[in-house]
Amino acid sequence: MKNTTLRQLRIFVAAARHLSFVRAAEELALTPPAVTMQIRDLEDCVGLPLFDRVGRTVSLTVTGEYLLVHARKVLAALKDAEDMVAHLKKVETGRLVIGMISTAQYFLPRLLAGFCAEHPGVEVSLAVGNRQALVEQMQRNEVDLVIMGRPPGELATRAEPFAVHPLVIVAAPDNPLGAEEFVPARALAAYGFIRREAGSGTRMALEEYFREHGITPRIGMEMASNEAIKQAVMANMGVSLLSLHTIGLELASGHIAVLEAEGTPVLRRWYVVNTQSKVLSPPAEAFRYFILEHAERFLAEQFGTTWQQSPSAPPG
Numbered sequence: 001m002k003n004t005t006l007r008q009l010r011i012f013v014a015a016a017r018h019l020s021f022v023r024a025a026e027e028l029a030l031t032p033p034a035v036t037m038q039i040r041d042l043e044d045c046v047g048l049p050l051f052d053r054v055g056r057t058v059s060l061t062v063t064g065e066y067l068l069v070h071a072r073k074v075l076a077a078l079k080d081a082e083d084m085v086a087h088l089k090k091v092e093t094g095r096l097v098i099g100m101i102s103t104a105q106y107f108l109p110r111l112l113a114g115f116c117a118e119h120p121g122v123e124v125s126l127a128v129g130n131r132q133a134l135v136e137q138m139q140r141n142e143v144d145l146v147i148m149g150r151p152p153g154e155l156a157t158r159a160e161p162f163a164v165h166p167l168v169i170v171a172a173p174d175n176p177l178g179a180e181e182f183v184p185a186r187a188l189a190a191y192g193f194i195r196r197e198a199g200s201g202t203r204m205a206l207e208e209y210f211r212e213h214g215i216t217p218r219i220g221m222e223m224a225s226n227e228a229i230k231q232a233v234m235a236n237m238g239v240s241l242l243s244l245h246t247i248g249l250e251l252a253s254g255h256i257a258v259l260e261a262e263g264t265p266v267l268r269r270w271y272v273v274n275t276q277s278k279v280l281s282p283p284a285e286a287f288r289y290f291i292l293e294h295a296e297r298f299l300a301e302q303f304g305t306t307w308q309q310s311p312s313a314p315p316g
Helices: 006-018 021-028 032-046 062-089 102-106 108-118 131-139 185-190 201-213 226-234 248-253 282-303
Strands: 051-054 057-060 094-101 122-129 145-148 157-171 192-196 218-223 240-243 266-275
Touching: 006 021, 006 032, 006 062, 021 032, 057 062, 062 094, 094 102, 094 108, 094 131, 094 282, 102 108, 102 122, 102 226, 108 122, 108 282, 122 131, 122 282, 131 145, 131 266, 145 282, 157 226, 157 282, 185 201, 192 201, 192 226, 192 240, 201 240, 201 266, 218 226, 226 240, 266 282
Parallel strands: 094 122, 094 145, 192 218
Antiparallel strands: 051 057, 145 266, 157 240, 157 266
């Protein structure tokens, strides 16, 4: 494998993460044929196939699984070396990899635009996933910082809260519960709930709400994205618990209603998180300070100050 390049390893790791050459190409701003060529060159260097290809289905071979472990270590070590050199240079240039739960994509890119305007020399990559996927990426040292709603207890991390994160029960505007001034939690049990997939922080918050109020819910369906859930709710296919920060446009246009349900809003916090073992690069430190300084005011301006001023917000 002496002729293996770092570019091939980066492409291989992306393809293994997505199990799709097309999605890997989109992430890396390459064409699918370019990804295929680099994977074939890497397989030639290894001397064994790394992927099984059956039609459009792609899976890792045993060799591919072993190589993936070592490729991630190589790239993580290289990133640490780059961060160390940046520290020595004392300049804010280099790469910054930010992980965020999918709910944060409704506000984080606009904050990031402000950061990039102040730090044009920083190259930024965003990794979007559910809570479980991001915890795994932190374990593998693939991200510098993560924006999430529930810090992992299974990792030694520095988790700093920067804003209140309210979650609300939503329904179609013509849902009968929308006309009620107060909806007891038990009344929700009669309606089909649309929930996020396992591993999602929103799913965990919904399950906690059920337990706290002694509800045995009727689960109508499960979806892996906030956008899909919003469309299903607007079609009156059920009710759901969603972050207030994901439904600004739908509320403004009257396509979704927030129910005055017992025990809501469910108040959590947004956190900026990094593993304690990781030495942050100057760009990562700069972004951390940027979030802590600007994010709460930005969210208040975009979504109002009611939730931010609530004294009942829990610490986690």
